[in-house]
Amino acid sequence: MAQKEISSAVIERLPRYYRYLDELLEEGVERISSAELSRRMQVTASQIRQDLNHFGGFGQQGYGYNVQSLYKEIGKILGLDRAQNMVIIGGGRLGQALANYVRFEKRGFRVIGIFDRNPDLVGNRVRQCEIQYVGQLEQFLRTHEVEIAALTIPRDEAEEVARLLVNNGIHALWNFAHVDLDLLLPENIVIENVHLSESLMKLSCKLNKDRWLSEE
Amino acid sequence: MAQKEISSAVIERLPRYYRYLDELLEEGVERISSAELSRRMQVTASQIRQDLNHFGGFGQQGYGYNVQSLYKEIGKILGLDRAQNMVIIGGGRLGQALANYVRFEKRGFRVIGIFDRNPDLVGNRVRQCEIQYVGQLEQFLRTHEVEIAALTIPRDEAEEVARLLVNNGIHALWNFAHVDLDLLLPENIVIENVHLSESLMKLSCKLNKDRWLSEE
DNA sequence: TAGATTGTTAATCGATTAACAATC
DNA sequence: TAGATTGTTAATCGATTAACAATC
Numbered sequence: 001m002a003q004k005e006i007s008s009a010v011i012e013r014l015p016r017y018y019r020y021l022d023e024l025l026e027e028g029v030e031r032i033s034s035a036e037l038s039r040r041m042q043v044t045a046s047q048i049r050q051d052l053n054h055f056g057g058f059g060q061q062g063y064g065y066n067v068q069s070l071y072k073e074i075g076k077i078l079g080l081d082r083a084q085n086m087v088i089i090g091g092g093r094l095g096q097a098l099a100n101y102v103r104f105e106k107r108g109f110r111v112i113g114i115f116d117r118n119p120d121l122v123g124n125r126v127r128q129c130e131i132q133y134v135g136q137l138e139q140f141l142r143t144h145e146v147e148i149a150a151l152t153i154p155r156d157e158a159e160e161v162a163r164l165l166v167n168n169g170i171h172a173l174w175n176f177a178h179v180d181l182d183l184l185l186p187e188n189i190v191i192e193n194v195h196l197s198e199s200l201m202k203l204s205c206k207l208n209k210d211r212w213l214s215e216e
Numbered sequence: 217m218a219q220k221e222i223s224s225a226v227i228e229r230l231p232r233y234y235r236y237l238d239e240l241l242e243e244g245v246e247r248i249s250s251a252e253l254s255r256r257m258q259v260t261a262s263q264i265r266q267d268l269n270h271f272g273g274f275g276q277q278g279y280g281y282n283v284q285s286l287y288k289e290i291g292k293i294l295g296l297d298r299a300q301n302m303v304i305i306g307g308g309r310l311g312q313a314l315a316n317y318v319r320f321e322k323r324g325f326r327v328i329g330i331f332d333r334n335p336d337l338v339g340n341r342v343r344q345c346e347i348q349y350v351g352q353l354e355q356f357l358r359t360h361e362v363e364i365a366a367l368t369i370p371r372d373e374a375e376e377v378a379r380l381l382v383n384n385g386i387h388a389l390w391n392f393a394h395v396d397l398d399l400l401l402p403e404n405i406v407i408e409n410v411h412l413s414e415s416l417m418k419l420s421c422k423l424n425k426d427r428w429l430s431e432e
Numbered sequence: 433t434a435g436a437t438t439g440t441t442a443a444t445c446g447a448t449t450a451a452c453a454a455t456c
Numbered sequence: 457t458a459g460a461t462t463g464t465t466a467a468t469c470g471a472t473t474a475a476c477a478a479t480c
Contacts, residue, residue, distance in 0.1 A: 009471065011421050015414035019394060033437060042399055045437095046473050053439060055428070061438040062480045078417045079424030093316055097309035103413055109420075148419065172423040174416060178235060183258055192419035196410065197319055198231035200390060201294045203364065203408035204325075205227050207388040208295030212271070225447065249461060261461095262449050269463060277462040278456045439478080449468070456461085 010051050014074055016041070017051070021071040033064035080107045085145055086174075089161050090152035091116035091124065091131040094176060098150055099126040109148070113140055117157075134161075141168040150174040151181075159184055226267050230290055232257070233267070237287040249280035296323045301361055302390075305377050306368030307332035307340065307347040310392060314366055315342040325364070329356055333373075350377075357384040366390040367397075375400055 020041055024032060038045035052058050052065075058073050059065045075081055086104075088095045091114050098104075099111045114126060117134040124131045132140070140146075149165045151158055151173060158177035162185060165173065172190045175181050178198075182191050236257055240248060254261035268274050268281075274289050275281045291297055302320075304311045307330050314320075315327045330342060333350040340347045348356070356362075365381045367374055367389060374393035378401060381389065388406045391397050394414075398407050 006425075007471075011418060014421060015411070015417040018417070019414070035437080041396075044473060046475095047471095049438065050440085050472080057439065059438050060480060061478070062436045064437065077421060077424075077428055079420035079427070080417065084420060084423075093309050093313035097313050098412070100309055101412070104416065107413065107417070109416060147423065148416075172419055174419050180257075190419060190422045192415055192422070194410065194412065194415055195231070196314070196317070197323065198235070199408055199410055200320065200325060200364075201231040201234065201296065201323065202227060203388055203390050203406060204295040204300060205230060205293060206406045206408070207300075207363065208293075209222075211295070212293055223447075251461080260449060262451090263447095265462065266448080266464085273463065275462050276456060277454070278460045280461065435480105437478105437480085440476090442473105442475080444473070445471085447468105447470080449466105451466080452464090454461105454463080456459105 006054050010054055013043075013047075013051055014078060017048075018071065018074045018078060021067055021074065024067045025071060029067050031064050031066050034059070036064075083108050083110055084147040085110050085112045086148040086150060087111070087113040087115065087137075087140070087146050088150045088152060089115050089134065089137070089165075090150075090176075091118070091121045091126075092152060095150070095152035096126045098152065099129055112144060112146070113137075115140075137161075138164060138168060141165070141170070146170060148172045148174060150176065152176045155179045222270050226270055229259075229263075229267055230294060233264075234287065234290045234294060237283055237290065240283045241287055245283055247280050247282050250275070252280075299324050299326055300363040301326050301328045302364040302366060303327070303329040303331065303353075303356070303362050304366045304368060305331050305350065305353070305381075306366075306392075307334070307337045307342075308368060311366070311368035312342045314368065315345055328360060328362070329353075331356075353377075354380060354384060357381070357386070362386060364388045364390060366392065368392045371395045 020037065034045040034048040037048055049059070055073070055077055058070050086109050088099055088111060095114060095116070099114055104111070111129055114129050114131045115134045115137050116122060116131050119133070121131050122133045149170050149172070151161065153161060155177045158175070158179050158181065162173060162181050166185055166189055171188070173181060173192070175191055175193045176196065178195055236253065250261040250264040253264055265275070271289070271293055274286050302325050304315055304327060311330060311332070315330055320327070327345055330345050330347045331350045331353050332338060332347050335349070337347050338349045365386050365388070367377065369377060371393045374391070374395050374397065378389060378397050382401055382405055387404070389397060389408070391407055391409050392412065394411055
C-alpha cells in the first residue's frame with residue numbers, strides 16, 4: 001500500500017504509448033529506446049522514462065525497452081489483460097456505434113447488454129446484442145457481472161440511471177451525457193466523461209481564436 | 217496583435233463554464249459571483265476569475281458577473297455566435313450519431329454534408345442530409361463553404377482524406393480516427409481528437425488501479 | 433571493457449491558489 | 457459611505473525537462 005498516487009496527466013498518456021507500441025509490434029520492431037520513441041511520438045524522452053518509471057523499471061540500461069513486454073505491461077496497467085463486461089444504456093445511434101465497435105473486444109471489453117426506454121428500439125439487434133427495455137436493467141445487473149456502464153442517454157435521464165447503476169454495484173461509468181456525474185455520485189465511483197459537444201466547442205474555439213485575439 | 221497566448225488548460229475549461237452558465241440562465245439566475253459559481257462547479261473562485269480575465273474584465277466589483285452577458289461573451293470566444301458549416305466523413309453509426317445530434321445546431325454548427333465510400337450507405341438520409349459518395353467530396357468542397365470536417369472513418373483511411381480536406385481549404389478537423397493527424401499535417405490546421413477507445417482505456421485504468429497499486 | 437541508455441535526482445517551467453488593493 | 461467582489465500581483469504547488477550517475 002505504498003500508494004504513491006499517480007497523476008492523471010500520466011494516466012492520460014498511457015493509452016497513447018500503448019497505441020504506438022502496438023504499431024511498433026505490427027512493424028515488427030523488437031526493441032526501442034526512449035529517444036527513438038520520443039522522435040516518433042513528439043514528446044520528450046525524459047517524459048517517457050519518467051512516466052514509465054511510475055510503474056516499474058520496464059527498461060534495461062544500454063538496451064532500451066523491449067516492445068513486446070512493454071506493450072504487455074502497459075496493457076496490464078490499463079486493465080486490458082482480462083475480460084471486462086460492459087452494458088450500454090441508451091440504444092440510439094451513439095450507443096449502437098459503441099456496441100458495434102469491434103476494436104473494443106480486442107481489448108477485453110465485452111458489451112453484454114444494451115438498454116433503452118424507447119419501445120421502438122427494443123428488440124433491435126446490434127451485433128450479437130439485442131436492445132432490451134430499460135426496466136429490465138436492474139434484474140440484469142443482479143444476474144450478470146458487469147464492470148462498466150456506458151451512458152449514451154440525454155442528460156435529464158442520466159442522473160437517475162447512474163444512481164440505479166451504482167446502487168447495483170457498478171463502479172465505473174463511461175459518461176456521454178452532459179452532466180457532471182462525479183458531483184452527484186459517491187466519490188469512489190470512477191467516471192470518464194466524453195462530452196462531444198464540448199469537444200466540438202473546443203475545436204471551434206481554437207479555430208476562431210484569431211477573431212478575438214486581434215480585437216484586444 | 218498582443219498575442220498573449222492562452223493556455224490550452226484554460227480553453228479546456230471554457231465549455232464547462234458555458235454549460236453552467238446555460239443552466240443558470242434556465243434557472244433564471246441574473247447574476248453570480250465567482251464564489252458562488254465556485255461552489256457549484258467545484259473549482260476555486262480564484263481560477264474562475266483568473267480564467268475569465270484572460271479574455272477581458274467581464275465582471276464588476278461588488279456585483280459579480282451578469283449571467284446573461286457572461287454567457288454571451290464566452291459563446292463568442294467559443295465561436296458560437298455565428299453559423300459554421302460542417303461535413304462528416306464516414307456515414308457509419310458514429311457519423312450518423314453526430315449528424316443527428318440536435319444540440320449542435322443550437323450552437324451554430326450545421327451539418328451540410330455526409331460522405332462515405334460504402335455504396336450501401338450512400339443515399340441514406342440522416343435528418344435533412346443524404347449520405348453522398350466520398351468521390352464527390354472534393355467537388356462539394358469547391359462549391360460550399362465548409363469550416364469543419366468530422367472524421368468518423370477507420371484510421372487507415374484518415375490520413376488520405378485529411379490531406380484532401382486540407383488541400384481543399386479545411387482548417388479544422390474533428391478527428392475520431394486513431395491517428396495523430398497533427399503529426400502528419402501542416403501546423404496551422406486545428407485538430408481536436410476524440411479517441412473513444414483511449415477514453416475507455418483510461419476508465420479501465422482507473423478502475424483497475426487497485427490491482428497494480430497493491431502489488432508494489 | 434566501452435558505449436549506450438536507463439532510472440532517478442535536481443532545475444526549470446507553468447499552472448493553480450492565495451492575498452489584497454482597486455472599485456463598483 | 458460601507459460592503460462586496462472583482463482584477464491582478466505574488467506565493468505555492470506540481471508537472472515537465474535536463475542532467476548525470478548507475479548499470480546493462
